[in-house]
Amino acid sequence: MPKKNKIISLLVAFQLTLPLLLSGQFDQKLVKFDFREIDGNPYGIIKLYMKNERIKVKYFASKDESGIPIMERFNEWAFNKKLVLVSSGTYYYYPNKNNRNKNTVLPVGICIDNGKVINKSTETNLGGLAMVYPSGKITVENLKDKSITIRQKNGNSANLNLADPFDKNLFFKWAEDVRATVFQTHLFAYKNQLLIGQNSNSYKDYRRFLAVCTTSNGELVHYIINLPFNSTILDGSSKAIDYLRQIEHVKDIAFIINLDTGAQNTLFSYHPKSGTPLPNPNFSGTKTMKDAINLIAYYYE
């Protein structure tokens, strides 16, 4: 081959492969990992910048109607996805205490998975109602406010009171129409207010929170705050708020909800280039994905 043609071939090959080399799993400007040690306690923080809607949310609330478990559903969905992180979601319980098979577990509180209603029972102790839209957005409403805002197919908003049976029925119909995924969880902070009182549960455990905030630049950022040390829910959520205000200097905290760290302490964060799970214990949980009963996944598109 003449020398000139060889050089041209090499240049073309380099130009074709360069974008592939640079692309990686996801845009590193949109996902940042941070570790802090505050008062001797480790904080693992994952910041997800939601601008341009490139980072999206997907929630797997329950096994589906044919009994396919969460992990299988997730694996099938994640096959061609660029994952950013995956975490366990909300609480679950065994309906029959004599049968501890994980296939029998049920989600606690209202649960709708991709428009399919799983559980219509409202759990009074869980004040947060999280709604994940097919577009990849997540919003959380405070059930105790007696008025939740939903976004209809035509783009209009509507206010419903889930304590009203008629409104509750309209809510289920809306969720079926727009194929929303809905679940209840602990709401620790809402619209800049800490909702946990001094008389809250004094049990200490590892904590993980999802906090959605607006920065001083007006940017919407999701924070996964992983606290791998024993703290009460009041202590843990106060520490999370202090971190967001004093270190991240956020302007507004839309909400902070709980991500379960008990028996389904699952958290996988993925390397931005290789897409492999990060082994760092501050950005990962102690359980495998097959132990998770429900999952919240952030992905890049």
Place this chain on the structure above:
Amino acid sequence: MNYKKGFFLLCIFFVLFISWAVKISIEEDPINVTYNAEYAQSSNLDLHFLKALSTDQLETLFPKQKLIDSIAFENPKELDRIVNQTLGLIQGDSMQVYRFFVKSIFEEIILKNDRIVEYSPEHLLHQIYVAENFKKYGENNEAARIYTSAIADLYFQRVSNKLEIAQQNEKSLVNKFSFQYLVQRCRENNYFPNRKETSIDKFMKTFLENDYFHLINTTIQKTTILQKIIIVCFLLFTTLGCLQTFHFIIKILIKNAKEK
């Protein structure tokens, strides 16, 4: 401690375990699952005076108590006739009329029935049947579905709440057939009464999920000093009992081998 005492301790542990297993098995608890539709077929309500009134006046002028007393409200077909008659007479939004029937009449009715405080399987089963009738009616009547499904959900939510409260007040209820039957009927309609777990339930759940770190962490935090001492003593005696038993078995084996 000799091997006899160790073996005796193991036997006590085994007997306690078996009695616990027997206790948690389902207790017989007969419930009459047949349902006789005893509600009135007609309410004989005269609604012509509602003509040309607005929906705001429904609250004060509609003969709610007469409808409630007639028990025709449990008949979805009769209720639908009354709703359609009201819609024909009233001037206003149909959604407000539906909302009136669901909230002002059925919530008031359900509250009235909720004066039955004690756990009554027959009463709850009756409410489930009424709910299912409304749900079925709505599935066959598109126009009525919007409010009949709301009424059905209202009944199911109430039954679900009552089952949760009943189980909290009497933990042994979960082993009764009637309770499990009612819970199953609720689940078939996407209502899952939450089962509050006792400390022992949580302990077993964590133990069976092999979450040992969480188990030890919780045990250390949630037990009193006395409970911690009892746990340590129990583990110690069990270990000693096992060691003594193994020692005894090995001695027998060695003795048999020597005799041969």
